Amino acid sequence: MHEFGHTLGLMHEHQHPEASIPWDKEKTYALYRQNFGWSKAEVDKNVLPLTRDANRTYAPYDRHSVMHYKVSNTYTVGDWEQAENSHISAADIASVRRIYP
Ligand SMILES: [Zn+2]
Numbered sequence: 001m002h003e004f005g006h007t008l009g010l011m012h013e014h015q016h017p018e019a020s021i022p023w024d025k026e027k028t029y030a031l032y033r034q035n036f037g038w039s040k041a042e043v044d045k046n047v048l049p050l051t052r053d054a055n056r057t058y059a060p061y062d063r064h065s066v067m068h069y070k071v072s073n074t075y076t077v078g079d080w081e082q083a084e085n086s087h088i089s090a091a092d093i094a095s096v097r098r099i100y101p
Helices: 002-007 025-036 040-046 090-099
Strands: none
Touching (some): 025 040
16 A cells, blocks of 8 residues: 555655754664665655755645554654554545645
């Protein structure tokens, strides 16, 4: 479902400029390198927050989006986590309807 969302034009929800996920960046880089072999650049591109792009349209942040990665407490500072979302959310449906009216 997540990858299909990309083909429809959806971006990663956990990278939404308003997500405010308290990432422990150094630990996130280290864990993604250890667990998935990802470089810092790949983590920046796919995991950590992106700055707002004036050429994109944003819906409000939706932590229940199928486009949101699972985020465990080991990647964040304090007590913040998000389980894997395996179902499309109402906001996912609304976003795709805006793209393909
Ligand atoms: Zn993705």
